[in-house]
Every structure is written in structure tokens, then in C-alpha cells.
Amino acid sequence: MSDASLTYAYAVARDRTPALAAEAGTLTGVAGAPVRLLTPDRTTTPVAVVSHVPAEDFHEAALHRHLEDLGWLEALARAHHGVIEALAAHTTVLPLRLATVYLDDDRVRAMLDDNQKLFLDGLERLRGHVELGVKLYIEAEPRPPAATDAPPDPALSPGRAYLRRRRTEQDARHDAHRAAEEAAQRIAVSARAHAVQWARHRVQEGELATGPGQNVVNDAYLVPADHVRAFREETMHATDGLPGLRVDVTGPWAPYSFATLTPPERGTASAP
Amino acid sequence: MSDSLANRLGSLPSRSTPPYQPTSSASLADILERVLDKGVVIAGDIQINLLDIELLTIKLRLLIASVDKAKEMGIDWWEHDPSLSSRADHSTSRLEEENQRLREQIEALRADAALPPVSAPEATTPRRRPGKRPTAHPRPGPGDT
Numbered sequence A: 001m002s003d004a005s006l007t008y009a010y011a012v013a014r015d016r017t018p019a020l021a022a023e024a025g026t027l028t029g030v031a032g033a034p035v036r037l038l039t040p041d042r043t044t045t046p047v048a049v050v051s052h053v054p055a056e057d058f059h060e061a062a063l064h065r066h067l068e069d070l071g072w073l074e075a076l077a078r079a080h081h082g083v084i085e086a087l088a089a090h091t092t093v094l095p096l097r098l099a100t101v102y103l104d105d106d107r108v109r110a111m112l113d114d115n116q117k118l119f120l121d122g123l124e125r126l127r128g129h130v131e132l133g134v135k136l137y138i139e140a141e142p143r144p145p146a147a148t149d150a151p152p153d154p155a156l157s158p159g160r161a162y163l164r165r166r167r168t169e170q171d172a173r174h175d176a177h178r179a180a181e182e183a184a185q186r187i188a189v190s191a192r193a194h195a196v197q198w199a200r201h202r203v204q205e206g207e208l209a210t211g212p213g214q215n216v217v218n219d220a221y222l223v224p225a226d227h228v229r230a231f232r233e234e235t236m237h238a239t240d241g242l243p244g245l246r247v248d249v250t251g252p253w254a255p256y257s258f259a260t261l262t263p264p265e266r267g268t269a270s271a272p
Numbered sequence B: 001m002s003d004s005l006a007n008r009l010g011s012l013p014s015r016s017t018p019p020y021q022p023t024s025s026a027s028l029a030d031i032l033e034r035v036l037d038k039g040v041v042i043a044g045d046i047q048i049n050l051l052d053i054e055l056l057t058i059k060l061r062l063l064i065a066s067v068d069k070a071k072e073m074g075i076d077w078w079e080h081d082p083s084l085s086s087r088a089d090h091s092t093s094r095l096e097e098e099n100q101r102l103r104e105q106i107e108a109l110r111a112d113a114a115l116p117p118v119s120a121p122e123a124t125t126p127r128r129r130p131g132k133r134p135t136a137h138p139r140p141g142p143g144d145t
Helices: A018-025 A060-067 A070-088 A105-114 A116-126 A158-192 A225-239 B002-007 B028-037 B050-065 B067-072 B092-111
Strands: A005-013 A036-038 A047-054 A093-102 A129-138 A197-200 A214-224 A245-253
Touching: A005 A070, A005 A105, A005 A116, A018 A036, A018 A070, A036 A105, A047 A070, A047 A093, A047 A105, A060 A070, A060 A093, A070 A093, A070 A245, A070 B028, A093 A105, A093 A116, A093 B028, A105 A116, A129 A158, A129 A225, A158 A214, A158 A225, A158 A245, A214 A225, A225 A245
Parallel strands: none
Antiparallel strands: A005 A047, A005 A093, A036 A047, A129 A214, A129 A245, A197 A214
16 A cells, blocks of 8 residues: 555446546546546456545545544545536446445456456446436424314313324324325336336435435336436326325436446455 | 544544535435445455445444434444534443444344345345334336336
């Protein structure tokens, strides 16, 4: 690790077209270095999208340390995604997982050679498609009626009145979930007309989950580029007539969720 | 990774943050979900060995999923980050224990069958949703072409 810089790889694309090279030339990488395209040693395809990163921040121990820092991780993730997003607007790219780092450019070229068929097959499969995210939310739970909202039925004991109120809240929740089920069905049906693949993500509920309401569906669809508009419009209408629901369509994304490649050999004992 | 957690208690110099002007309006949760958990996994030379990135992924999953659930599992790394929490007072040994526990959990996870291909949505990896609320379960989406 005497070298001052390492090579960070973002994605793999099929050809070094002038447009792609020009676009890459306008981009800045995760550590501020210019983004470049690398071609393999033995052939001209596929190409890797790379930039230099300082060894002091990206060698193994440093990465371990930095990745524990959510602020650093966020900056890295956004920069990584920014490069991929800009290139995906021009051509099909296979996004590599965050923090795929090589000792130097030659090692990346060798990696391209070693996996040429794998990459080209993957790129061919995804060519002309984009990923769209679909998130369905149940809007914030209806506010439990305060005691002053509806004077309790004098015929009811306080305990019974409480139970009745709880029952009402529970019914409202059940209704919301039934409506969500209905909307999810509609989305699945209209998506089938446009998408070629489907992937399910975890629902987002934690501190990083943005937006009000409770996320109940978090899916990704692989959609041909010329169906994006129709997909988006139909999906946005899935909640028509179903109050209390919200649907978000995100993207187009590079096909992150559909870029799974299965190398013939993984070479490490820790491969899943 | 256990010692790196300890190291985080010292704040990092700001120059180590990748300078970047975000261009994307996508939410951090959506981005992390994709860049950390999806995409092509291909061996780099700087092996944040797969185990560690998996550890990180799981932590992030929990952060995106449910903090309460994470705490139940003893994962509270964000509480050691002054920028995320004011309670950074745990001992290193406890962190190491937690890490050990996490590693064991991951070993168990890895012992499971390999992840099913994404093209077979019906067979998605079983993931218990944190929380106990009922969920909408749409029927499987469009089949493969």
C-alpha cells in the first residue's frame, strides 16, 4: 500500500462511446478525482467506470473505520450513486456494489478480462431497461378521537367506552390495510403490462425512512425505457378512490436491483 | 470491525469526507438500499471482506428498517456517533461482544441457502419484518419474460 492512490470502480458499461467518455469527463468521483473509463487489456469491451481515491482513506483498515461513520458513508453513497446515475442516463450500466476498490487500473483491466462474458451477458439482459421504485404508504394513522370529540355514551361505563374507542381505532387500521392490499393488487396488475422483472425490498420504517405515513410496499420493477411514462402514470393512479394511501414512484434508477451476476467462481471462502 | 467501532469514538477529520455535491434528489434510504445491498458484487483488491460489508449492510438495514428492532439485537452503533446521538458512553468490550454476536448471526445467515435469483420474486429471501403490524401482501408481480 505504498501507492498514494487506489482505483475505485463504480460500474461497468458495454462500449467506450464518445458520448459516454464525454459524460464521464464531466464527473467528479467519490474523492474529488475525475471519473475515467478503462478498457480491458485483451479486448475493447466492456469498460469500467473508475476514479482514483486516496489510499489513506480507502485501504482496508481506513474503510472499516470510515464505513462506521454515517456521515462519511452517506457522502460516499451519494457520490457513488451520482456517478452511476449520470452515466445510466446515457447507456446501460451495471452498478457495482459500494466500495469496490482495486490496487490500480491494471487490476481493474484484469478484472474486466476475467469477467467479460459475465458482464456482457448482464448488460445485454438489462439493455434498454431502467429500474423504477414503487413505494406504497398508509398515511399517518387517524388521530384517536379525544374524549372531547365525541362525548362518551352515558349508557357506557368508562371501561366499555374505552374498549369501544379502541375497537374503532383498530377497525380504521384494518380498513387502511385492506385498502393498501387493494392498491398493491392494482399496482401489480398494471405493472405486469409494462415491467419485465420485479424485486421486493424491505419496507422502510427507520430513522432514514423519509416521508410521512407507514411504508407497506417497497418494490422495484425493471421497465423498458419506452414504458416508463405509462408505468409511472398507471402506478400513480393505483390509489384512486382509496383514501388514506399514498404511492411514490422513484427513479429511473440504474438497474441496481436486477444486476445480480453469478460468477462461475467467487474465489473467497466468504462468498455467500 | 470491532476496533473500528472503538476508533469512531474519536471524531474523524473532515478532510476524510468525500467532497460531493449531491445531484440526486433520491432519499438516502433509497440510495443506501441500492448501493449497499444491490448491484454487482465483484471481488475488489481491497477486501472489506464480504463479512464486514455484510455486517454494515445489516446494520443499515436495521437503521432503514427499525431502530427499536436493532436495539433489541444489541446493535446501537449510531448511538456512538456524536452527530447522531449524545449518548456515546458504552465500553469497548461491550461493543466487541455485540460484534461477536453479530458475526455469529451472520455466520448463521450465511449458512442458509444462497440468495435466490432476483428473477424469482416468489422466492425472495425470507425477511422478517420488524414490528408486528399487518402488511399488505400483493400477489407476486409480473412474471419474467
